[in-house]
Amino acid sequence: MLQKILLFTLLCLTQLQAAPQPNILFIYADDLGWRDTSFMGSDFYETPHLDQLADQGMVFTDAYSAAANCAPARAALLSGQYSPRHEIYNVGTRPRGQAKDRKLKHIPGVDTLRPDITTWAQQLQKAGYQTASIGKWHLSKDPIPYGFHHNIAGTHSGSPPKGYYPPHGKVPGLKNSPPGEYLTDRLNTEAIQFIKKNRDQPWMVYLTHFAVHTPLQPKKELLKKYQQKKKGKLHQNAIMATMIQAVDDGVGRLIQTLKDLKIEEQTVVIFYSDNGGYGPATDMAPLKGYKGTYYEGGIRVPLLIKWPGVVKAGSRSSIPVTGVDIYPTLCEIAAAQLPEQQILDGLSLVPLLQGKPHETLQNRPLFWHFPAYLQSYGGANNNLEQRDPLFRSRPCSIVRLGNWKLHEYFEDGGLELYNLKDDIGESNNLAQKKPVKSKQLHQLLKDWRKKIKAPVPTKKAAENPPSQ
Numbered sequence: 001m002l003q004k005i006l007l008f009t010l011l012c013l014t015q016l017q018a019a020p021q022p023n024i025l026f027i028y029a030d031d032l033g034w035r036d037t038s039f040m041g042s043d044f045y046e047t048p049h050l051d052q053l054a055d056q057g058m059v060f061t062d063a064y065s066a067a068a069n070c071a072p073a074r075a076a077l078l079s080g081q082y083s084p085r086h087e088i089y090n091v092g093t094r095p096r097g098q099a100k101d102r103k104l105k106h107i108p109g110v111d112t113l114r115p116d117i118t119t120w121a122q123q124l125q126k127a128g129y130q131t132a133s134i135g136k137w138h139l140s141k142d143p144i145p146y147g148f149h150h151n152i153a154g155t156h157s158g159s160p161p162k163g164y165y166p167p168h169g170k171v172p173g174l175k176n177s178p179p180g181e182y183l184t185d186r187l188n189t190e191a192i193q194f195i196k197k198n199r200d201q202p203w204m205v206y207l208t209h210f211a212v213h214t215p216l217q218p219k220k221e222l223l224k225k226y227q228q229k230k231k232g233k234l235h236q237n238a239i240m241a242t243m244i245q246a247v248d249d250g251v252g253r254l255i256q257t258l259k260d261l262k263i264e265e266q267t268v269v270i271f272y273s274d275n276g277g278y279g280p281a282t283d284m285a286p287l288k289g290y291k292g293t294y295y296e297g298g299i300r301v302p303l304l305i306k307w308p309g310v311v312k313a314g315s316r317s318s319i320p321v322t323g324v325d326i327y328p329t330l331c332e333i334a335a336a337q338l339p340e341q342q343i344l345d346g347l348s349l350v351p352l353l354q355g356k357p358h359e360t361l362q363n364r365p366l367f368w369h370f371p372a373y374l375q376s377y378g379g380a381n382n383n384l385e386q387r388d389p390l391f392r393s394r395p396c397s398i399v400r401l402g403n404w405k406l407h408e409y410f411e412d413g414g415l416e417l418y419n420l421k422d423d424i425g426e427s428n429n430l431a432q433k434k435p436v437k438s439k440q441l442h443q444l445l446k447d448w449r450k451k452i453k454a455p456v457p458t459k460k461a462a463e464n465p466p467s468q
């Protein structure tokens, strides 16, 4: 009898200590800038539901995307690898801008995530999760083979193929959209339905909004409100404000769904953006630059993680983290295995979420590699491009270590060194004044490129075929 009681007690303890598998709601905004929410300092956009999540979770003030534009950022997110491993360097593989303006032949890379790369979604599936990709995919024709049971609206397209209003043509899952339905609202509804259907098992929703990517199309019923609202010093665009509010309203609906289903305490919510804001419509000040540049405005993004029972409400971390960290983080949260045969470049953020010090996370360098070109917006937006009216980015590599950040531009070997603690706007290039620091970071960057076999463009652009 005693043995039976002991065994029963042991079983109960084992169950209590068993690795829980929380649900994961991963909300990925597109082109949402570092300051485009109230909790990050917008003086015009309204995001009360996201602000509440920020109060309940941890905000990473120095969170980065692994790339300054959509496809490479998403490839890093899904693969857990820096760009030289997955080889998605840009949106598409064609050279950007005018051939006469490019000094180097760019590295085209590939435009599809290689099927031999194992995604975190596949690892979560193996761990028993029901997985859904709802919204923008961008890495192939179809997310299903990459570890998702369910796909709504995911195609190779990087923007809503038919815009934010129906008809959506042959876009998966959107054939019967009622007239006037705003796409962001529809994606939130799809996520809610998936969550309700799978409430009794661990689920992971990759809610990858097209918002707030172009085309800039307002949620019509909100437009008047923002047109009549006093403009902010930082932000003024009423259309953008409606697009952001639609994302935030959806957050409110999703959280209410979790409450109604009584699963809020068993659900981790992550909110993140794939790159900096769209220059002509928003502003990341005091950061320099915007989507497509490797200044802070192009790569530093909002990131918050709410994990009931683990993350201390209202906590903040200024430790630099980046897109490749999400893969091991998701796997650790889900008690899923890491892939055996695949190198992962990031680190799990779980120790930070638990409030534990972590020397490696605190002291490691972060890297970016962009061996291609991104043309400027051109035309009326040229006031945004005083540094380089032709290109948002020319071929470059970047490293951040502690407060220091070094850019290397391959066309002329130009180095730019900034101390982000004193100069978050990257206005004072210290490469000449701090030669020792400059050399140290440059060596670190070169060693990393060698180790990861990063291709550096060296051929003259004359060998480029004529561009579009």
Ligand SMILES: [Ca+2]
Pocket: 030, 031, 069, 070, 213, 274, 275
């Ligand atoms: Ca994007």
